Amino acid sequence: MYDSNMSVTVALSKSPAELGTLATQFKALGDPTRLDLMMNVATSADSEACVCDLTPDTGLTQGTVSHHLRILVEAGLLNRDQRGKWSYYSLTDSAKNILSSLNLSISSNKTKSSSC
Template identity: 60%
Template sequence: MTSVTPIAADAPETCCTPAKSAVSTQEAARMATVFKAMGDPTRVRLLSLIAAGEQGEACVCDLTDPVGLSQGTVSHHMRILAEAGLVEREQRGKWAYYSVVRPTLDAAAAALRTF
Protein backbone atom coordinates (compact mmCIF):
# COMPACT_ATOMS: atom_id res chain seq x y z
CA MET A 1 0.00 0.00 0.00
CA THR A 2 1.22 3.44 0.97
CA SER A 3 -0.42 5.05 -1.99
CA VAL A 4 1.06 8.55 -1.64
CA THR A 5 -1.60 10.40 -3.57
CA PRO A 6 -0.45 14.01 -3.43
CA ILE A 7 -3.76 15.83 -3.02
CA ALA A 8 -4.29 16.43 -6.73
CA ALA A 9 -2.78 19.47 -8.34
CA ASP A 10 -5.87 20.29 -10.34
CA ALA A 11 -7.30 23.78 -9.96
CA PRO A 12 -8.41 23.90 -13.59
CA GLU A 13 -8.46 27.49 -14.81
CA THR A 14 -9.77 29.67 -12.03
CA CYS A 15 -9.27 33.39 -11.65
CA CYS A 16 -10.33 35.51 -8.68
CA THR A 17 -12.89 33.93 -6.33
CA PRO A 18 -14.77 32.34 -9.20
CA ALA A 19 -17.96 30.63 -8.07
CA LYS A 20 -16.37 27.86 -6.02
CA SER A 21 -17.76 24.39 -5.79
CA ALA A 22 -17.31 21.92 -2.97
CA VAL A 23 -14.59 19.30 -3.26
CA SER A 24 -15.55 15.70 -3.93
CA THR A 25 -15.70 13.17 -1.15
CA GLN A 26 -12.60 11.39 -2.41
CA GLU A 27 -10.60 14.57 -2.69
CA ALA A 28 -11.68 15.51 0.79
CA ALA A 29 -10.43 12.14 1.96
CA ARG A 30 -7.04 12.59 0.31
CA MET A 31 -6.64 16.06 1.75
CA ALA A 32 -7.66 14.82 5.17
CA THR A 33 -4.97 12.14 5.02
CA VAL A 34 -2.26 14.74 4.62
CA PHE A 35 -3.71 17.12 7.18
CA LYS A 36 -4.31 14.35 9.66
CA ALA A 37 -0.67 13.37 9.36
CA MET A 38 0.19 16.91 10.39
CA GLY A 39 -2.48 16.94 13.06
CA ASP A 40 -0.16 15.72 15.77
CA PRO A 41 2.29 18.00 17.59
CA THR A 42 5.01 15.37 17.54
CA ARG A 43 4.75 14.90 13.79
CA VAL A 44 4.79 18.64 13.15
CA ARG A 45 7.90 18.75 15.26
CA LEU A 46 9.46 15.85 13.40
CA LEU A 47 8.76 17.43 10.05
CA SER A 48 10.25 20.65 11.26
CA LEU A 49 13.34 18.90 12.61
CA ILE A 50 13.91 17.12 9.34
CA ALA A 51 13.50 20.31 7.33
CA ALA A 52 15.91 22.03 9.68
CA GLY A 53 18.44 19.21 9.34
CA GLU A 54 21.77 19.35 7.56
CA GLN A 55 20.73 18.63 4.00
CA GLY A 56 17.07 18.94 4.79
CA GLU A 57 17.17 15.40 6.02
CA ALA A 58 17.63 13.43 9.21
CA CYS A 59 17.78 9.86 10.45
CA VAL A 60 15.61 8.48 13.21
CA CYS A 61 18.46 8.49 15.70
CA ASP A 62 18.69 12.25 15.32
CA LEU A 63 15.01 12.65 16.05
CA THR A 64 14.27 10.53 19.10
CA ASP A 65 16.10 12.80 21.51
CA PRO A 66 14.57 16.14 20.47
CA VAL A 67 11.03 14.84 20.67
CA GLY A 68 11.69 12.82 23.79
CA LEU A 69 9.88 9.69 22.69
CA SER A 70 10.90 6.08 22.26
CA GLN A 71 12.58 4.99 19.04
CA GLY A 72 9.63 2.77 18.19
CA THR A 73 7.19 5.61 18.53
CA VAL A 74 9.24 7.92 16.34
CA SER A 75 9.48 5.22 13.72
CA HIS A 76 5.71 4.89 13.87
CA HIS A 77 5.23 8.60 13.29
CA MET A 78 7.66 8.57 10.40
CA ARG A 79 5.65 5.83 8.80
CA ILE A 80 2.51 7.93 8.97
CA LEU A 81 4.29 10.95 7.51
CA ALA A 82 5.69 8.77 4.75
CA GLU A 83 2.32 7.23 3.94
CA ALA A 84 0.89 10.72 3.64
CA GLY A 85 3.62 11.52 1.15
CA LEU A 86 5.10 14.18 3.39
CA VAL A 87 8.50 12.55 3.75
CA GLU A 88 10.63 10.12 1.80
CA ARG A 89 12.82 7.41 3.17
CA GLU A 90 16.27 6.56 1.87
CA GLN A 91 18.39 3.81 3.31
CA ARG A 92 22.05 4.82 3.52
CA GLY A 93 24.29 2.31 5.22
CA LYS A 94 22.52 1.27 8.35
CA TRP A 95 20.78 4.59 8.72
CA ALA A 96 17.41 5.54 7.32
CA TYR A 97 17.39 9.12 6.14
CA TYR A 98 14.10 10.93 5.89
CA SER A 99 13.63 14.05 3.81
CA VAL A 100 10.68 16.37 3.32
CA VAL A 101 8.69 16.03 0.11
CA ARG A 102 8.23 19.67 -0.78
CA PRO A 103 5.67 19.11 -3.57
CA THR A 104 3.25 17.54 -1.13
CA LEU A 105 3.66 20.46 1.24
CA ASP A 106 3.10 22.90 -1.62
CA ALA A 107 0.06 21.02 -2.84
CA ALA A 108 -1.39 21.10 0.65
CA ALA A 109 -0.74 24.81 0.95
CA ALA A 110 -2.33 25.38 -2.43
CA ALA A 111 -5.33 23.31 -1.41
CA LEU A 112 -5.79 25.51 1.64
CA ARG A 113 -5.99 28.55 -0.57
CA THR A 114 -8.83 27.08 -2.61
CA PHE A 115 -11.22 27.39 0.32
Protein backbone atom coordinates in the same frame (compact mmCIF):
# COMPACT_ATOMS: atom_id res chain seq x y z
CA MET B 1 -36.73 33.78 -13.46
CA TYR B 2 -35.74 33.74 -9.84
CA ASP B 3 -36.16 30.62 -7.73
CA SER B 4 -35.05 30.89 -4.15
CA ASN B 5 -34.62 27.14 -3.95
CA MET B 6 -32.76 26.52 -7.19
CA SER B 7 -29.86 24.13 -6.95
CA VAL B 8 -26.53 25.48 -8.09
CA THR B 9 -23.41 23.69 -9.21
CA VAL B 10 -20.48 24.79 -7.13
CA ALA B 11 -16.99 24.65 -8.52
CA LEU B 12 -14.94 22.93 -5.89
CA SER B 13 -11.23 23.10 -6.51
CA LYS B 14 -10.68 19.59 -5.16
CA SER B 15 -12.28 16.27 -5.93
CA PRO B 16 -13.67 14.10 -3.12
CA ALA B 17 -10.65 11.82 -3.47
CA GLU B 18 -8.28 14.75 -3.17
CA LEU B 19 -10.16 15.93 -0.11
CA GLY B 20 -9.71 12.48 1.37
CA THR B 21 -5.95 12.51 0.96
CA LEU B 22 -5.88 16.06 2.24
CA ALA B 23 -7.75 14.97 5.36
CA THR B 24 -5.19 12.19 5.80
CA GLN B 25 -2.38 14.72 5.57
CA PHE B 26 -4.08 17.08 8.01
CA LYS B 27 -4.57 14.19 10.38
CA ALA B 28 -0.90 13.29 10.14
CA LEU B 29 0.11 16.89 10.83
CA GLY B 30 -2.39 17.15 13.66
CA ASP B 31 -0.17 15.41 16.16
CA PRO B 32 2.24 17.83 17.89
CA THR B 33 5.04 15.27 17.85
CA ARG B 34 4.65 14.71 14.14
CA LEU B 35 4.43 18.41 13.34
CA ASP B 36 7.63 18.82 15.32
CA LEU B 37 9.27 16.02 13.39
CA MET B 38 8.33 17.72 10.15
CA MET B 39 9.87 20.97 11.29
CA ASN B 40 13.00 19.19 12.39
CA VAL B 41 13.34 17.48 9.05
CA ALA B 42 12.73 20.79 7.29
CA THR B 43 15.47 22.52 9.25
CA SER B 44 17.99 19.71 8.93
CA ALA B 45 21.16 20.01 6.93
CA ASP B 46 20.64 18.77 3.36
CA SER B 47 16.91 18.80 4.24
CA GLU B 48 17.05 15.25 5.45
CA ALA B 49 17.39 13.54 8.81
CA CYS B 50 17.65 10.04 10.17
CA VAL B 51 15.76 8.53 13.08
CA CYS B 52 18.66 8.70 15.51
CA ASP B 53 18.95 12.43 14.89
CA LEU B 54 15.23 13.04 15.31
CA THR B 55 14.59 10.85 18.33
CA PRO B 56 16.34 12.73 21.19
CA ASP B 57 14.33 15.96 20.82
CA THR B 58 11.05 14.12 21.06
CA GLY B 59 11.66 12.53 24.45
CA LEU B 60 10.08 9.37 23.06
CA THR B 61 11.47 5.94 22.36
CA GLN B 62 12.98 5.06 19.01
CA GLY B 63 10.14 2.72 18.18
CA THR B 64 7.54 5.40 18.72
CA VAL B 65 9.41 7.87 16.53
CA SER B 66 9.63 5.26 13.77
CA HIS B 67 5.89 4.82 14.13
CA HIS B 68 5.22 8.54 13.67
CA LEU B 69 7.58 8.72 10.71
CA ARG B 70 5.77 5.86 9.05
CA ILE B 71 2.46 7.70 9.36
CA LEU B 72 4.02 10.78 7.77
CA VAL B 73 5.42 8.66 4.93
CA GLU B 74 2.07 6.97 4.35
CA ALA B 75 0.38 10.37 4.27
CA GLY B 76 2.74 11.39 1.47
CA LEU B 77 4.50 14.02 3.55
CA LEU B 78 7.92 12.42 3.96
CA ASN B 79 10.21 10.44 1.69
CA ARG B 80 12.19 7.57 3.14
CA ASP B 81 15.61 6.84 1.68
CA GLN B 82 17.56 3.99 3.20
CA ARG B 83 21.28 4.28 2.74
CA GLY B 84 23.43 1.80 4.58
CA LYS B 85 22.23 1.37 8.12
CA TRP B 86 20.38 4.67 8.13
CA SER B 87 16.97 5.79 6.97
CA TYR B 88 16.98 9.36 5.75
CA TYR B 89 13.70 11.23 5.79
CA SER B 90 13.00 14.29 3.66
CA LEU B 91 9.98 16.43 2.82
CA THR B 92 7.90 15.47 -0.20
CA ASP B 93 6.86 18.11 -2.70
CA SER B 94 3.40 17.89 -1.24
CA ALA B 95 4.72 18.68 2.21
CA LYS B 96 6.81 21.56 0.89
CA ASN B 97 3.71 23.02 -0.72
CA ILE B 98 1.67 22.79 2.45
CA LEU B 99 4.35 24.15 4.74
CA SER B 100 5.37 27.00 2.48
CA SER B 101 1.72 27.93 1.92
CA LEU B 102 1.37 28.35 5.64
CA ASN B 103 4.57 30.37 6.02
CA LEU B 104 6.25 27.45 7.67
CA SER B 105 9.09 27.28 5.20
CA ILE B 106 12.44 27.47 6.83
CA SER B 107 15.89 28.26 5.63
CA SER B 108 18.62 26.62 7.61
CA ASN B 109 22.35 26.87 7.56
CA LYS B 110 22.75 23.94 9.89
CA THR B 111 25.79 21.79 9.38
CA LYS B 112 25.63 18.07 9.74
CA SER B 113 26.05 16.88 13.29
CA SER B 114 24.84 13.36 13.61
CA SER B 115 24.46 11.55 16.89
CA CYS B 116 24.90 8.12 15.34
